[in-house]
Amino acid sequence: MNAIDGSSHVEVNATGQTPSLLTIVIDTNPRGWAALKDTLPFSKAIANILVFINAHLAFGNDNQVAVLAAHSNKAVWLYPKSPHSDREPNGSTDGDVEMKDVDDDKDRGNANKYPQFSAIESSILSSLQSLIKSTLPSTLPPTTLIAGALSQSLSHIHKTSLSFAPPKASTDPAAPSTAVTLTPSQPTLHARILIVSVSDSEPSQYIPTMNAVFAASHARIPIDTLSLSQHCSPTFLQQAAVITGGVFLSAALNPRGLLTYLMFGLLADAEARNSVTLPTQDSVDFRAACFCHRKVVDTGFVCSICLSIFCEVPQGAECLTCGTKLALGSYGANPAVVPRKKKKRKKALNGVMDRDASGSAAGTPVPG
Amino acid sequence: MSVNANSSQLSEYLERLPGTTFRRLYQQPSTAFAIFRRMLPHLAKTIVMAMLYMPTPFLLSDLEIWVKPTAKRQKDQALSILRALHIIAVTVPCRETPQSMTLTANFKSSLRFALEGGGDHNSFGVPSQLPIAADVDIAFLDKYARKKWDDILHFVVNSVGLIDSRSDGSNGPKASVKDLLMAGRLVERKGASSTMNITQAGFTFLLQEANSQVWTLLLLWLEAADHANKEGHHTGMESVDMLSFLFLLASLELGRAYSTDALTEPRRNMIPYLVDFGLIYIPHHDRRQYFPTRLATTLTSSESSLRSVSAGFTAASEGMGGAQDSNAIILETNFRMYGYTSSPLQIAVLALFCDLKMRFQELVSGKLTRQSVRRAVDMGITADQIISYLATHAHEQMHRVAASAKKSLLPTVIVDQIRLWQLDTERMATTNGFLFKEFDDYKEYISVVTFADEIGVLQWRNDRKGMFFITYAGLSQVKDFVKNKNKEKKAGK
């Protein structure tokens, strides 16, 4: 009936699901959660996220999960637990030990829960507790260290994917491991990152965040973001979603529906994303802010040496960041706009120069 | 019961169960969880998860929008499986309200329980509070399970007559297991002599991976229990309860002791059987504890993690002195085959279809030849079985090379050649199923045949004659479809 000829090869492929690693970065900025207190208390959000983690793990035994907290003053691992947390001076060690005992007991006695789930849950909760304990009300910068959490999670994903990679990577000294990450012929591990964000993007973290985002897009790791806060819009994360092909969802209108947002919009992993339409953003703001006045511009001037952005030609056509004397580009630039408004610029200039002094000192020395 | 070549016997078994059985099965969260994990394709899992916390029914039209048009086929397959397993209920189409689907109530609440924890169903096993004997560790359990299972396999292999009866002390599996194997026609007694002969189903059984073998045997056991109940013997066991107990076992943790006291009476009755299969270990000194072995805890695992199962087994058998199955066959494009094993069982299985040339300490090498494959085919082994055996036991290196070079796991030339060798002798393949013909008009024929094609049950069609043939499994859905169609037509008139 069906004769075998050259055209109908029967391919025997290694079947089975590709394991999927989900890294969740929870923005634990106390200010952000305080603002959400009435609609979605932190504890409830964590409970919802735990259900989401369990749902991810339920997809298959190979699925893995890693959870980080991006706190206001540090980024820490919640699961797997970092051995570093033990030597944190802030966390009282005996408290930790007590916690563990309690968890173990609970763990042992619970016949109503899948063992893997309860292990992860107790680890996350105890790490969170010690994190909250160590937070002092006096030292609360309004930032969240998203960049650090992203860097850590990417390193972790990188390491994990190395263990799944073809043998060449680990055994052959002539083919160093990065060769594999540079050209992922076929991913042996689907990794993705989900950020649950409650705070604004911090401008000072722009470059580290973007470095992390490009590293992610290089490794084809989508960065998904669920933004809960109504007043803040994490612009960098929005851009991150576009660059890495992830999903950006804003649950600001109805933070109570967190779980539904998570389960419907963000549970689909790389395999399912091939067949499911993802929520898209209608417009993404890619405009830049100039270095001189922090004005948002859509057309600006860029120094060809250090790529600083200016909203108008700087005084004396000298770059404010690297101090290079700049020739005006031939194209587009309007030669008549050599500016004169000295007063205003001086003020702004000073602000910028102060800040940039640190950068340029080590940043770009003039080569001799 | 016939044993199928593919490993989807469990789904076939489940799909034959009536809806009420499912309702009872899904009362237990671990069952709902295990079925979700093991039986559903990826997209179906995604759909279920999306619906799990959705307050309103999911409109089919919304689903249509959500799933990309390119994945329509996967979507239809996912839906048909979900319906067959009674996980979703789809409303009957009618004019006023659009068609929508919901998760069945039991499944929904059980899966929620599984994810959230809570409740008092105790379906993830009650751990024993008694002290555990020090020598019962994971390695010990692996060794124990390995030995039990090898005994069963040896019993089947011995009936081939390729290797002599084993010299070491153990005397094979228990009589009950032997009966089961015979009832399932894996082996049969030939004529008056008491020698056992392996059947084709037996070969299929041998060539499966460990996990499918376990399920094959367990399903035989379930059927036997059903059969006994029907004939009026009171066994105290009921297949639904047995099935949920198996799923419970699958969710337990390896190396941990669980309490037998917390089990119901019928379940305690099942334990001796499970001990015979090697799924459970009960220490001699303390009968109130039971330990699930790796065979049990991986019942609902996906395939790739099963590779690690045999890795665990290998580690265990190293302690026994002499490596056993380590899943290590390398197949080259020049038809040479290298098997990293020194277990007589594995070698015997390989010898069924391969000309073994050399044997070393932990390696046998041989060649696939026309003669050897023909011999296997004459014994009743099919090419598909050989190929799937080679694929499931492929060496880690082959997996890696295939993954990194985006090639197929086994060399295509070999796979084709094995099939061609088989075609030399037999030129027909049979599929059980149903023929649909004599449609009212061509349009109706086309709509039904397209539907059958989309849900993946179509085997053959002839547009000119207006008839087509579908597999056994697809009958109910196609029937439903035709019924709905007729209803619509009537309503239209």
Added chain:
Amino acid sequence: MADSDGEYQADDGSDAEFGAHQVSSSHDTRGRSRKDGGKGGRKPAKAAWEDIQRSWDAVVEGADGTLTGAIEGLAEAEKRTRLMRDTTPLQRGIIRHLVLVLDMSFYMLEKDLLPSRHELTMAYACEFVREFFEQNPISQLAIVGMRDGIAVRISDMGGNPAEHLERLQGWVKQDPEGNPSLQNALEMCRGALFHTPSHGTREVLIIYGAMMSSDPGDIHETIVSLITDKIRVSIVGLGAQVAICAELCKKTNGGDESAYNIAQHENNFRDLMLAVTTPPVTRTKEQSNASLLMMGFPSRVLTTGNTINFCTCHNRPTREGYNCTRCGSHVCRLPAECPGCGLTLILSTHLARSYHHLFPLRNWVEVPWSQAHSSEACYACLTPFPKRDNNKKGKDKTKDHTKPKEKAKGLSESSRYACEVCRNHFCIDCDLFAHEVLHNCPGCQSDARGMSTGEEAAHTNGNTDGAMEVDS
């Protein structure tokens, strides 16, 4: 096994399936091709063939008589050497104009690089194009081939990787033939780079497999005009060193000979090619070319309702795209030059992608055992570190041979590497990842206490604090 000419035989595939064999044969290749190929002119005093490397001498048996330890050590050392490069922040030419010249003469049919020189070059060229635009998103590239004594234009100067890849694909199946002409190719490059603005770099990368060049005129004249046009040439040779290539590179790079390299084996070839994707260091003489560029930063827009826009760049219907900030033309992908008014349109993220070249992450230092006790696992990936006790056992025996050797390669005895700012310890894989891909220190970024001290954190990570802000 070790001394067979494995590479030259038609391989039946069995070797490739054993990982262990690959290790030995790749060592082998390196040793041999050094004999053939010379060493790229680094040490002209000593002929390359006098310096024979016996790969088996480098392998030292561990205390337990196996090679595992030694092989792992080698692997780690290899990784580390790639890292030990200068991290002084240098001014680099971020806006680049580069012509990739591929040899397509019959010399490329040689099979000393597997599967063949031509196929390998084509594969690496595709990788090069991708990597180049990854690293230099606001740069331009053109591709030229040398074939049949003439220069063939494969793709024109442009900033879109997809177009270059498409054109390259068309040439993969064509067998190379004829002689190459270096002069013709260089003249074509000169033409392609002639119009490029002076603030960008002008570079040529040549992949050269031949031992000769069949030129219509005097190539030295061409070299002189290249120097006048400030075009830098770097060459990756596949066979042996050729005098004219060395001269060409030396003269166009201001006396620097490091631009001419001979590929020793497949992986070395790849590394040499991809090394060119890093923006070149700016030389003093080119300083005056710095200029201020006008650029547009359009936002992404989706068309509303059922309308569809046609993009002005390809005349294809699109639903999403970018509008030129000056004239409003609809462009489907960035970076691009507005077809309407010629304004350079980029995303601010494209600029951000280049910052790490300007502010590189500092190298991390090895951690001796005396300081290793403070950490048990890598800070970033949580992989546990080896404990000291394990090492002590084989101490007397292994330390004697291995330690001085490892030290020389910058390998840490405790497998820990520390960032000098945040003092956290990392494993070798994370070290590599952080410096090659991520360009962030996971430790410094994860601790605000370090950042609040301000200056230190900012300058060691090379991130000018708040150098750029994007608002909504």
